[in-house]
Amino acid sequence: MKTRLKTTGRSWAVDSLRPAGSLVGLTLAAGLAVTATLAMAVPALGHDGKDHSKSLPEATAESVDTAVDVEVLDLVLVDKDGKEMRFGSEAVDDRIVVIDFIYTTCTTVCPILSAVMARVQHHLGERLGEDAWLISISIDPTRDTPERLNAYARKFGAGPGWIWMTGEKSAVDRVLKGLD
Structure with missing residues (x-):
């Protein structure tokens, strides 16, 4: 399933490249939305307090309206409960999703x-698992x-609608490559 990720300003949206009538919403977080959210959620540690906005480039149509092709394979x-799950047709499907990539022994950015x-789960409340899904791979x-992912997911209070996945290294690598 080929998908086109588009950005307008700070929000990300996707246009499916499938035939008209398909309802696809996909937010890819790895380095995209989660990074932007992280940048807004964690105040600039050690920031000198000066206004640096004047040094930013002027926003133009070219810099604001961009698109990236991704392939949702x-x-x-395997989910955190050990159940096999297809990434494209079961986890992503026609859902709005936020995806991040982590590993449980990471001590730097992954816990953040x-x-x-x-926090996204908290803000979505009952809409999580209905209107939008979270996927951590x-x-x-x-x-x-799966056991280790399950324990890690519990540390962050993961509830229904937050899918945690692992699998054969070759499959995980291909998922990453498709979303790159």
Whole structure:
């Protein structure tokens, strides 16, 4: 399933490249929306307090309206409960999703990304799992077994509508490559 990710200003949206009539909403967080959210959610640590906005480039139509092609592959991964799940047709499907990539032994950005996802979960409330879904994919499938992902997910209060996935390294690598 080929998908086109578009950005206008600070919000991300997707136009499906499938035939008209398909309802697809996809927000890819890896380095995109979650990074933007993270930048807004965590005040600038060590910021000198000066206004640096004047040094930013002027926003133009070219800098604001961009598109990125991504490929949502329908590969078999495994959720935190050990159940096989197809990434494209079951996890993403025609849903609005926020995706991040983590590994449970990470001590730098991964816990921050997961905390941001937990905040998104909190703000979505009952809409999570209905209007939008969160997907966290381990990039260390060798260590991140379903049991380990389950424990990590519990640390962040993950509820229904927040899917945690791992799988064969080759499948995880292909998912990453498709979304790159």
